[in-house]
Amino acid sequence: MKEQFLDIEHVNMVFGSGKKESRVLSDINLEVKKGEFIAIIGHSGCGKSTVLNIVAGLLDATNGDVILDGKEVKGPGPDRSVVFQNHSLLPWLTVYENVALAVNKAFKEKMTAKERHEWILESLKMVHMDHAMDKLPSQISGGMKQRVGIARALSLEPKVLLLDEPFGALDALTRSHLQDEVMRIQENLNSTVLMITHDVDEAVLLSDRIVMMTNGPEATIGEILDIKLPRPRNRIEMADNAEYNHYRHEVLHFLHEKQRKH
Numbered sequence: 376m377k378e379q380f381l382d383i384e385h386v387n388m389v390f391g392s393g394k395k396e397s398r399v400l401s402d403i404n405l406e407v408k409k410g411e412f413i414a415i416i417g418h419s420g421c422g423k424s425t426v427l428n429i430v431a432g433l434l435d436a437t438n439g440d441v442i443l444d445g446k447e448v449k450g451p452g453p454d455r456s457v458v459f460q461n462h463s464l465l466p467w468l469t470v471y472e473n474v475a476l477a478v479n480k481a482f483k484e485k486m487t488a489k490e491r492h493e494w495i496l497e498s499l500k501m502v503h504m505d506h507a508m509d510k511l512p513s514q515i516s517g518g519m520k521q522r523v524g525i526a527r528a529l530s531l532e533p534k535v536l537l538l539d540e541p542f543g544a545l546d547a548l549t550r551s552h553l554q555d556e557v558m559r560i561q562e563n564l565n566s567t568v569l570m571i572t573h574d575v576d577e578a579v580l581l582s583d584r585i586v587m588m589t590n591g592p593e594a595t596i597g598e599i600l601d602i603k604l605p606r607p608r609n610r611i612e613m614a615d616n617a618e619y620n621h622y623r624h625e626v627l628h629f630l631h632e633k634q635r636k637h
């Protein structure tokens with residue numbers, strides 16, 4: 376049996392044509408195993424979101440394929456959910472209703488109304504947001520909104536969770552709380568995750584592998600770093616961990632020496 380679960384095969388992306396042609400991605404190849412946590416890091420504008428959007432099915436690659444669990448990705452689908460940097464909750468719906476919208480659509484046939492209600496509550500409990508289920512997005516903090524976005528994404532039980540800088544807009548303390556929660560949830564659910572980040576510590580702390588992209592145009596995968604730190608990982612212990620600091624240094628070296636931006 377093939378071990379890989381998600382295959383990105385020879386993906387190229389060209390935007391526009393003629394004088395406006397922009398060759399963004401060149402020959403991206405990545406095999407991801409079930410339950411793996413992958414971080415994608417690279418300088419601004421290299422094409423990280425483009426890769427994620429191709430996997431999400433929001434963009435069509437110019438060449439190449441994305442295969443998920445044996446099936447070619449063609450357009451968006453409930454087997455992949457995306458969490459963006461800025462929450463995308465509907466402002467006129469409560470926290471509960473925002474998650475319900477996704478669950479009721481995805482599991483209309485599979486679950487009874489009561490089961491769906493319980494599943495919505497369970498999804499909110501997973502991110503400790505059940506206490507605020509009747510609040511509107513405008514009545515909760517940025518970190519709480521991101522939690523609800525994550526609950527909504529996980530409630531669909533996606534085969535792959537796609538995170539596009541999910542903590543980018545949060546303050547440092549909220550960011551670290553949410554990182555810890557995502558680590559805990561990912562371990563409990565054995566979710567397969569592809570996460571874009573600019574934060575070297577976040578990448579090392581959360582990932583099994585860090586995919587480091589070269590600068591564009593025609594960006595590709597420069598190096599992949601295996602993070603062999605045992606789990607569960609504790610951020611405080613990591614601060615003095617030589618191995619952790621070695622990985623951190625490797626990523627910094629790649630970004631600021633090998634792929635230095637001039």
Ligand SMILES: Nc1ncnc2c1ncn2[C@@H]1O[C@H](COP(=O)(O)OP(=O)(O)OP(=O)(O)O)[C@@H](O)[C@H]1O
Pocket residue numbers: 390391397399417418419420421422423424425426591
């Ligand atoms: N729809 C589009 N049409 C034309 N060019 C695009 C389009 N989407 C992205 N690009 C270009 O592709 C390149 C990569 O963009 P992308 O958003 O994937 O980079 P990124 O690495 O995610 O950047 P950042 O870290 O700043 O979010 C950029 O030069 C961008 O201008």
